[in-house]
Amino acid sequence: MDPYILSQYILSGLVIGLIYSLMALGITFIYGIMKMINWSMGEFYMVGSYIQYALLATFLGWNLWYVALPLSMVSVFLLGLMVQRFLLRPMYVGGIERRDEYATIITIALMVLFRNLAIVIGGPNQFAPRDYARATTLLTLPISGNRMVALVSTVLLLLLFYVLTKKTWVGRAFRGAAQNRVGIQTAGVDVLRLDMLAFGVGVALAAAAGALLAPDFLVYPENGAISTFKGFEIIVIGGLGSLMGSVVGGLLLGLIEALGSVFLSPAYKDLYGFLLLLALLAFRPTGLFGERERTV
Numbered sequence: 001m002d003p004y005i006l007s008q009y010i011l012s013g014l015v016i017g018l019i020y021s022l023m024a025l026g027i028t029f030i031y032g033i034m035k036m037i038n039w040s041m042g043e044f045y046m047v048g049s050y051i052q053y054a055l056l057a058t059f060l061g062w063n064l065w066y067v068a069l070p071l072s073m074v075s076v077f078l079l080g081l082m083v084q085r086f087l088l089r090p091m092y093v094g095g096i097e098r099r100d101e102y103a104t105i106i107t108i109a110l111m112v113l114f115r116n117l118a119i120v121i122g123g124p125n126q127f128a129p130r131d132y133a134r135a136t137t138l139l140t141l142p143i144s145g146n147r148m149v150a151l152v153s154t155v156l157l158l159l160l161f162y163v164l165t166k167k168t169w170v171g172r173a174f175r176g177a178a179q180n181r182v183g184i185q186t187a188g189v190d191v192l193r194l195d196m197l198a199f200g201v202g203v204a205l206a207a208a209a210g211a212l213l214a215p216d217f218l219v220y221p222e223n224g225a226i227s228t229f230k231g232f233e234i235i236v237i238g239g240l241g242s243l244m245g246s247v248v249g250g251l252l253l254g255l256i257e258a259l260g261s262v263f264l265s266p267a268y269k270d271l272y273g274f275l276l277l278l279a280l281l282a283f284r285p286t287g288l289f290g291e292r293e294r295t296v
Helices: 003-034 041-060 062-091 100-122 145-167 169-179 181-186 191-217 224-238 243-263 266-283
Strands: 136-138 141-143
Touching (some): 003 145, 003 191, 003 224, 041 100, 041 191, 041 224, 136 145, 141 145, 145 169, 169 181, 181 191, 191 224, 224 243, 224 266, 243 266
Antiparallel strands (some): 136 141
C-alpha cells in the first residue's frame, strides 16, 4: 500500500480513537472513585447530544456550537449531581460500604428511562446538526470540519481534565479516594460529596463526546449505544480504573479498527477491536494499565 494512503488511515484511526476515549475516561473515572459501573453512560452521551442540538436549533444558532458545548456539559454535570445525590448515594452504608447490585439496577433503570424520555420528547426521529466547521487537512489526512472540531475539543478537554486531577486540591482528593476510600475519609475528606463531583464530571465527559459527534453520528434516542460499547471495550483494554489506560486504549481501538478496515474488510470493523480485547485478556487479564488498590 502507498505509505501516503496508509498514513491517512492511521491518522483517521487515531483521531476517532481519541474521541472515543472521552466516553471511556468518564466510565473509568466514576469507577475509580465510586467503585461502580455506570451502565447508563451512553444515555448521558445521548442527553448531551440532544441538549447541544436543542440549544443550536432554538436559541443560539448553528454558528455558536462552541457556546452550546460547555452549556450542554454543565447541564449534564448538574443532572449527574442530582442522579448521584438522590439515586446512587443510598448504595453506601456508613459512607463506604457498597451494594453493587443496587448501582446496577439503578443505572440500567436510568438507561431505560432516559431513552424513553427522549422518544416521548423528540420522537423516534433522527436529527442532524449542521456542520461545525469546513473541511480541512490534518498532516496527510483530509478531515471533515466536524471531526477536526471534535479532535481539538477532545485534546483541550483532556488537558483540562489532567489539570483538574493533577494540579488542584480536588484532584488530589479524587486520586486519594481512588486509592483508598477509607483512608481519604479519615483524613477529613467528605467522600460522599466527592462522589457527587466525580459522577458529575464523568457524565459531563460523556455529554461532551455526544455533543461533539452529533453532526456525524446524528441525534436520536439510541445514539449512545455504540459509544457505550466502544467505551467498555476501551476500559477493558486499558485497564479498569486507569485514566491513562482509557486514552491509550482509545487510541489502540481506533488504530486497530482503521488498519483492519484497510487490510481485511471494513464490514467487520467493530469485530477487530473485540478480537484485540480477547487477545489482550489472554495475556494481561487486568488490561494494559491494571489498577492496583492501596490496602494499607
